Amino acid sequence: MIPQEPSVPATAGGPVLAAVVVLAAGQGTRMRSSTPKVLHSLGGRSLLGHVLAAVEPLHAGATVVVVGAGREAVEQHLTRIAPEALPVVQHEQNGSGHAAAVALAAVPDLDGPVLLVNGDAPLLRAATVTALVDAHRAAGNVLTVLTAEVDDPTGLGRIVRDDSGAVRAIVEERDATDAQRAIREINAGVYVGDAAALRRSLARLGADNDQGEQYVTDVLGLLVVEGAPVGGVLAEDADDVLGCNDQRELAARRRTLNDRVLDDLMRAGVTVVDPLTTWVDVTASVAADAVLQPGTQLLGTTSIGAAATVGPDSTLIDTEVGAGASVVRAHCHEAVVGPQVSVGPFAYLRPGTRLGTGAKVGTFVETKNADIGDGAKVPHLTYVGDATIGRGTNIGAASVFVNYDGVTKHRTTIGEHARTGADNMFVAPVTVGDGAYTAAGSVITSDVPPGAMAVARAPQRNVAGWVRRRRSGTPAAAAAEAAENRAEAPRDGRSEASGADTEQ
Ligand code: UD1
Ligand code: CA
Numbered sequence: 001m002i003p004q005e006p007s008v009p010a011t012a013g014g015p016v017l018a019a020v021v022v023l024a025a026g027q028g029t030r031m032r033s034s035t036p037k038v039l040h041s042l043g044g045r046s047l048l049g050h051v052l053a054a055v056e057p058l059h060a061g062a063t064v065v066v067v068g069a070g071r072e073a074v075e076q077h078l079t080r081i082a083p084e085a086l087p088v089v090q091h092e093q094n095g096s097g098h099a100a101a102v103a104l105a106a107v108p109d110l111d112g113p114v115l116l117v118n119g120d121a122p123l124l125r126a127a128t129v130t131a132l133v134d135a136h137r138a139a140g141n142v143l144t145v146l147t148a149e150v151d152d153p154t155g156l157g158r159i160v161r162d163d164s165g166a167v168r169a170i171v172e173e174r175d176a177t178d179a180q181r182a183i184r185e186i187n188a189g190v191y192v193g194d195a196a197a198l199r200r201s202l203a204r205l206g207a208d209n210d211q212g213e214q215y216v217t218d219v220l221g222l223l224v225v226e227g228a229p230v231g232g233v234l235a236e237d238a239d240d241v242l243g244c245n246d247q248r249e250l251a252a253r254r255r256t257l258n259d260r261v262l263d264d265l266m267r268a269g270v271t272v273v274d275p276l277t278t279w280v281d282v283t284a285s286v287a288a289d290a291v292l293q294p295g296t297q298l299l300g301t302t303s304i305g306a307a308a309t310v311g312p313d314s315t316l317i318d319t320e321v322g323a324g325a326s327v328v329r330a331h332c333h334e335a336v337v338g339p340q341v342s343v344g345p346f347a348y349l350r351p352g353t354r355l356g357t358g359a360k361v362g363t364f365v366e367t368k369n370a371d372i373g374d375g376a377k378v379p380h381l382t383y384v385g386d387a388t389i390g391r392g393t394n395i396g397a398a399s400v401f402v403n404y405d406g407v408t409k410h411r412t413t414i415g416e417h418a419r420t421g422a423d424n425m426f427v428a429p430v431t432v433g434d435g436a437y438t439a440a441g442s443v444i445t446s447d448v449p450p451g452a453m454a455v456a457r458a459p460q461r462n463v464a465g466w467v468r469r470r471r472s473g474t475p476a477a478a479a480a481e482a483a484e485n486r487a488e489a490p491r492d493g494r495s496e497a498s499g500a501d502t503e504q
Pocket of ligand 1: 027092094098118157188216217242
């Protein structure tokens with residue numbers, strides 16, 4: 001016997017849903033944006049992406065997405081996030097009912113239950129859609145609409161029920177009577193219906209309404225007149241069904257989505273110091289005992305290990321942070337931060353950065369394509385581009401890995417347990433061997449053998465008495481004279497040390 005996946009409501013006859021049809025062709029005029037509405041993003045996905053993610057676990061036989069306004073951009077987006085989906089073009093936006101008809105016309109052989117869903121419902125969850133489909137099947141309906149009780153139904157379609165509680169119609173606010181406007185049960189814009197019944201009634205849709213459009217919502221009324229069994233299922237969480245028609249609603253949905261993500265994280269043992277300024281994408285993950293400080297953004301596929309601390313004021317995009325690491329005031333993009341690593345404050349980790357266990361990238365340090373070994377340190381004011389730094393090595397302050405010759409990027413390799421001086425330029429391609437030292441202020445243009453000390457700077461020359469001769473009458477000259485009078489000033493140069501304040 002083949003064990004069935006419990007999360008998949010499939011029957012022996014194939015998928016429960018013949019198809020999901022996402023209505024995503026609308027202009028989204030109220031967004032007042034050049035970006036097509038369904039491509040606006042929140043919590044790490046587009047509006048459309050959230051809807052597709054919510055219906056994905058139902059494993060419908062086909063996914064049809066009606067595109068129109070900004071269709072090229074939407075189609076491109078679809079190839080990236082849902083290549084299996086079939087885009088169908090609605091050339092003129094004649095309403096949601098017209099969009100549904102165009103979708104079903106593109107799959108003429110399709111039969112059985114079809115889920116129609118607005119493309120602008122980013123808070124929809126799989127459990128809510130599954131409950132709708134289950135109720136639809138249990139009732140033997142030809143059409144079932146998802147509804148919600150809301151405090152403020154402004155702008156939404158109202159669910160009209162008769163005295164027995166049976167759903168009779170959906171009325172758009174602009175076409176509603178005062179009595180209907182007082183109804184607080186609204187149409188979520190999610191429907192499951194039999195394909196044949198939908199085709200039949202969509203073909204009969206008129207446009208006799210305030211907007212002169214074909215409304216998908218009128219299908220319900222037509223089926224009621226036919227005497228077909230229809231129903232409404234109340235969503236458990238009214239937030240699930242909220243659409244997104246303008247920028248203020250987008251911000252509100254983003255906040256709600258974020259609250260949900262943070263609630264889940266906190267329930268799982270993550271400390272979120274300030275939920276109001278902490279933003280975590282639905283695609284990111286955070287392990288228990290991690291601490292998120294105020295102003296933290298965890299975006300994309302970012303993952304945070306157990307007991308790591310991130311923030312304050314840090315943005316991590318597609319970045320992996322190991323257990324026990326600390327990332328303070330940093331911007332990190334496609335970086336891998338190993339366990340127990342310390343990053344920041346004020347660090348910029350760019351793509352291809354890999355920090356080994358216990359490594360450190362300190363203040364005002366930028367890294368890119370940099371493999372920094374276990375326990376290696378780049379503490380201050382340094383650019384590390386296209387480099388490998390061995391374990392236990394320390395890079396002196398204010399150094400630059402000079403990777404670009406104006407045409408091509410080259411790589412620098414620093415061995416293990418090396419000590420490079422402050423203010424070094426490593427002119428790539430160049431290699432510094434294991435255990436080597438370099439002097440402060442050196443411009444390293446040729447390889448340094450293991451264990452050698454490289455000094456690559458002009459020797460110092462002191463011109464005795466210059467200030468007295470050339471700057472007489474200045475405070476400097478007076479100070480010099482006083483010092484000379486007091487005692488013999490030491491005249492030897494500095495020793496050949498690796499430089500100022502480099503952490504060891
Ligand atoms: C719609 C419902 C309303 C419901 C609300 C829930 C209709 C007529 N009204 O209103 O009852 O309470 O959703 O949020 O459906 N679309 C197309 N082609 C078109 C027009 C629209 O694909 O020609 C798509 C849109 O991209 C959108 C969906 O259909 O995803 C609904 O259209 P929208 O204009 O957002 O309808 P609402 O006024 O929000
Ligand atoms: Ca809408």
